[in-house]
Amino acid sequence: MLNEIGRTSLVVLALLTIFILITQIISYRNVKKQKKRFSDLHQALRPGKEVMLTDGIFGKVKAVKDDYLMLEIAKDVVIKVSRYSISEIIE
Numbered sequence: 001m002l003n004e005i006g007r008t009s010l011v012v013l014a015l016l017t018i019f020i021l022i023t024q025i026i027s028y029r030n031v032k033k034q035k036k037r038f039s040d041l042h043q044a045l046r047p048g049k050e051v052m053l054t055d056g057i058f059g060k061v062k063a064v065k066d067d068y069l070m071l072e073i074a075k076d077v078v079i080k081v082s083r084y085s086i087s088e089i090i091e
Contacts, residue, residue: 042083045069050091053081058090 045051049061051071059071062078069086072078 041086041089044089045083045086049089051086052088052090053085054087055085
């Protein structure tokens, strides 16, 4: 027979296991949502779109290549950036 401390330890262990399981499920769902959001964002990148980079720079997409794009940040100022640095499409 289990004594009082043994039963309490089992209850705490069961609650801890349930808590960890719930946090893992929530974390997995959030990661899946973020992955879909960025996948949709990268597919929607087209020349002429206004975008914001992860560091807060705004610009207009001039050309889209495989892993990078050309971004106009000011008149006649075009920079080459990773397509994965785009945080959102403004327009």
